[in-house]
Amino acid sequence: MTFETQGLRRVVNNxxxxxxxxxxxxxxxxxxxxxxxxxxxxxxxALEARVICDMYEGHAPYRPRYVLPDYGVVLTCGSDWLExxxxxxxxxxxxxxxxxxxxxxxxxxxxxxxxxxxxxxLPFCEGVSDEALYQKLKLFWRYIDRVLPDAxxxxxxxxxxxxxxxxxxxxxxxxxxxxxxxxxxxDPAISTEAILAQAIANITICSKPHIANHPLHAATxxxxxxxxxxxxxxxxxxxxASTLTRINLLEVAKRSHDTDDFLTNTLPQYVALNVRLAQxxxxxxxxxxGFFDSFLVTEGWIDRGRFTAMFGIxxxxxxVNHLLLKSGNPGRYGRDAEANALGHAISAxxxxxxxxxxxxxxxxxxxxxxxxxxxxxxxxxxxxxxIPYGTEPDPVVxxxxxxxxxxxxxxxxxxxxxxxxxxxxxxxxxxxxxKGAFASGFxxxxxxxxxxxxxxxxxxMIRLSDVAxxxxxxxxxxxxxxxxxxxxxxxxxxxxxxxxxxxxxAAGADR
Amino acid sequence: MxxxxxxxxxxxxxSCVDGPGNRLVLFLQGCNxxxxxxxxxxxxxxxxxxxxxxxxxxxxxxxxxxGRLHFDPARCTQCDDxxxxxxxxxxxxxxxxxxxxxxxxxxxxxxxxxxxxxxGGEPTLQTGFVTALFAAIREDPDLAGxxxxxDSNGHLGALGWQGLLSVTDGVMLDIKAFGPALHLAMTGRxxxxxxASAKIxxxxxxxxxxxxxxxxxxxxxxxxxxxxxxxASDLGGPQRIRLNAxxxxxxxxVAADWLSAPRQAVEVVAEQLRHAGLGPVIVPAVWL
Numbered sequence: 001m002t003f004e005t006q007g008l009r010r011v012v013n014n015x016x017x018x019x020x021x022x023x024x025x026x027x028x029x030x031x032x033x034x035x036x037x038x039x040x041x042x043x044x045x046a047l048e049a050r051v052i053c054d055m056y057e058g059h060a061p062y063r064p065r066y067v068l069p070d071y072g073v074v075l076t077c078g079s080d081w082l083e084x085x086x087x088x089x090x091x092x093x094x095x096x097x098x099x100x101x102x103x104x105x106x107x108x109x110x111x112x113x114x115x116x117x118x119x120x121x122l123p124f125c126e127g128v129s130d131e132a133l134y135q136k137l138k139l140f141w142r143y144i145d146r147v148l149p150d151a152x153x154x155x156x157x158x159x160x161x162x163x164x165x166x167x168x169x170x171x172x173x174x175x176x177x178x179x180x181x182x183x184x185x186x187d188p189a190i191s192t193e194a195i196l197a198q199a200i201a202n203i204t205i206c207s208k209p210h211i212a213n214h215p216l217h218a219a220t221x222x223x224x225x226x227x228x229x230x231x232x233x234x235x236x237x238x239x240x241a242s243t244l245t246r247i248n249l250l251e252v253a254k255r256s257h258d259t260d261d262f263l264t265n266t267l268p269q270y271v272a273l274n275v276r277l278a279q280x281x282x283x284x285x286x287x288x289x290g291f292f293d294s295f296l297v298t299e300g301w302i303d304r305g306r307f308t309a310m311f312g313i314x315x316x317x318x319x320v321n322h323l324l325l326k327s328g329n330p331g332r333y334g335r336d337a338e339a340n341a342l343g344h345a346i347s348a349x350x351x352x353x354x355x356x357x358x359x360x361x362x363x364x365x366x367x368x369x370x371x372x373x374x375x376x377x378x379x380x381x382x383x384x385x386x387i388p389y390g391t392e393p394d395p396v397v398x399x400x401x402x403x404x405x406x407x408x409x410x411x412x413x414x415x416x417x418x419x420x421x422x423x424x425x426x427x428x429x430x431x432x433x434x435k436g437a438f439a440s441g442f443x444x445x446x447x448x449x450x451x452x453x454x455x456x457x458x459x460x461m462i463r464l465s466d467v468a469x470x471x472x473x474x475x476x477x478x479x480x481x482x483x484x485x486x487x488x489x490x491x492x493x494x495x496x497x498x499x500x501x502x503x504x505x506a507a508g509a510d511r
Numbered sequence: 512m513x514x515x516x517x518x519x520x521x522x523x524x525x526s527c528v529d530g531p532g533n534r535l536v537l538f539l540q541g542c543n544x545x546x547x548x549x550x551x552x553x554x555x556x557x558x559x560x561x562x563x564x565x566x567x568x569x570x571x572x573x574x575x576x577x578g579r580l581h582f583d584p585a586r587c588t589q590c591d592d593x594x595x596x597x598x599x600x601x602x603x604x605x606x607x608x609x610x611x612x613x614x615x616x617x618x619x620x621x622x623x624x625x626x627x628x629x630x631g632g633e634p635t636l637q638t639g640f641v642t643a644l645f646a647a648i649r650e651d652p653d654l655a656g657x658x659x660x661x662d663s664n665g666h667l668g669a670l671g672w673q674g675l676l677s678v679t680d681g682v683m684l685d686i687k688a689f690g691p692a693l694h695l696a697m698t699g700r701x702x703x704x705x706x707a708s709a710k711i712x713x714x715x716x717x718x719x720x721x722x723x724x725x726x727x728x729x730x731x732x733x734x735x736x737x738x739x740x741x742x743a744s745d746l747g748g749p750q751r752i753r754l755n756a757x758x759x760x761x762x763x764x765v766a767a768d769w770l771s772a773p774r775q776a777v778e779v780v781a782e783q784l785r786h787a788g789l790g791p792v793i794v795p796a797v798w799l
Contacts (some may be wrong), residue, residue: 396524396623419527426528427529428531428625432533432625
């Protein structure tokens with residue numbers, strides 16, 4: 001064994017990390033001391049050059065990146081493995097979920113999905129008073145934030161207007177916690193105006209929830225449904241995503257003579273390599289790790305056939321501007337029609353290329369395209385297909401420039417619309433923006449209100465006051481604050497006013 | 512039919528501070544007041560084609576052709592240097608728009624909007640255009656549900672309001688001051704018509720919001736606030752009032768030396784209004 005002990009020592013002695021955070025960082029170092037899954041030379045070279053990227057998921061995939069259990073199974077059947085009876089009361093149901101969460105892995109070491117909570121809990125609410133429901137959910141919410149303090153952890157509610165959804169919105173605004181992250185699934189045919197208004201009012205208070213365009217997502221998935229987890233990832237429920245590998249479009253553009261070469265030769269080449277990288281990781285997970293022998297599969301919480309491969313892309317803005325500049329055109333992605341049209345053409349091309357690559361042990365045999373929200377180390381590169389920080393047009397023009405992309409990214413795409421504080425006095429304007437975005441084809445609506453302490457960085461929530469405290473080296477209680485602090489320093493995210501970065505402890509927080 | 516055109520300084524597709532919901536806002540060029548405290552002084556005058564702004568433009572977006580000033584929006588980088596160069600507080604970037612132009616914009620952005628607000632400048636100086644536009648919106652089934660608002664200083668006469676109010680859903684009316692001498696000093700005009708306009712709009716059930724600007728040591732005296740309370744109370748029924756706080760952003764000339772209205776002073780006035788049974792009272796969401 002050849003551990004690089006200096007790095008380990010740095011983890012152990014880091015005064016800003018808790019003992020649990022150190023244990024987690026040490027486990028990542030141990031995993032990465034093993035050899036990487038077997039890659040061909042070409043794929044290996046592309047990964048080394050970071051034209052393609054494995055999100056620093058680790059060298060030995062022993063659990064899927066994202067797991068979305070059907071928690072309805074344990075609530076209706078109990079669990080032999082966990083020796084849990086079928087819950088009969090709301091207290092028992094919440095207690096069963098709290099136990100269940102501890103057995104659901106993900107790349108972060110914590111669950112990224114805590115369920116479609118209103119569907120799960122409503123059957124247990126008969127005879128429970130509004131006040132009791134409020135108290136119980138408040139304690140449940142506090143438990144999630146304090147025990148699973150990871151902002152990638154995501155709860156879903158909606159589209160119906162119901163007591164549980166309303167109470168969760170009330171509690172979430174009141175507590176202003178980073179966890180859980182929250183999505184309200186909106187369907188104009190099912191949701192009421194009142195519950196959408198409550199969700200929108202929450203956005204003006206704590207920049208949560210995200211609003212998901214439910215009819216669009218529902219049509220992408222099947223009868224077993226979907227969940228929104230982590231940073232705006234839409235994935236099959238009772239399944240998830242085995243891995244997320246991504247292409248740096250700017251690096252691909254730099255390796256192209258011109259736009260035509262990019263679309264015809266270079267992009268197809270790197271799409272194929274990114275698929276090979278994902279396949280190597282999936283092969284290890286399915287054929288060697290033993291993950292799918294777990295009780296989660298045998299008891300039916302998850303189905304090994306429902307795990308997708310997320311095919312991520314980022315730096316679309318820089319790639320488009322780079323290609324236009326090669327042809328002597330100073331492109332301004334997000335502002336000029338020609339630049340935007342090239343972006344849309346690249347997204348369409350990516351869709352065709354990914355659809356032409358069959359994969360093993362992947363839901364529906366093809367990867368799902370994903371507009372990837374970024375890593376805290378992505379200096380100078382814009383997440384996904386977003387418009388670069390500080391150059392965004394007004395929110396309406398912003399939405400219209402990006403809307404045509406949304407049809408191409410079924411496993412998730414989001415733009416964070418940063419609105420100034422004046423909108424707090426007029427939440428109806430945010431509602432208009434949300435409805436306009438959905439009418440234009442947006443899959444997700446996410447807004448940050450300037451001046452909120454709680455802000456969205458690239459996909460998760462951080463408290464600005466936590467960032468300030470962390471920078472003063474006082475340490476942080478939550479895992480994602482370290483990432484947010486690093487992202488803020490490296491990627492100018494707070495210039496824009498808040499944005500998103502992803503979690504990558506090994507590559508990021510401890511460097 | 513030959514519909515009137517308007518000269519418009521700026522169009523916003525996103526505004527959350529010009530009435531309920533998100534609104535498309537037209538800032539019409541030209542104003543009949545000359546307020547020292549104006550935050551958009553370049554919207555006051557009308558261009559007289561003098562050409563003094565042309566050398567100020569770094570991208571040659573401005574030129575004279577046949578004695579008329581020509582503005583090329585494609586070359587403009589919105590640096591606003593021309594506004595500083597204009598000797599008469601006009602705006603060489605203001606462009607003429609037809610009713611059809613604005614209807615096209617509304618159709619394109621319908622899903623994002625609660626309505627349209629005409630502001631300025633003083634939009635009622637171009638009442639013919641505004642009335643024709645609002646009437647056309649009402650007749651267009653694809654634009655059903657959009658509300659039409661006017662943000663005005665109230666200097667329009669009673670006859671003018673008659674036609675305009677018939678196609679307007681809401682008026683946001685600025686009262687700059689209540690004391691006649693103070694109003695004259697602040698705006699260059701009497702406030703008699705402004706006060707009358709508030710009553711007219713209120714009687715028609717269309718006074719959405721009364722607006723009052725707090726300028727320290729001028730409009731925040733106990734006498735002024737007492738008159739504001741009396742005026743709003745005399746209208747009868749609850750009245751939405753927005754208190755704006757004077758700040759220096761965009762202000763030119765003598766008012767640049769005035770004090771900004773501190774949050775606490777504005778909150779005190781707001782509390783007085785609420786105590787008198789008025790409201791809702793809206794104070795700024797952001798303090799500069």
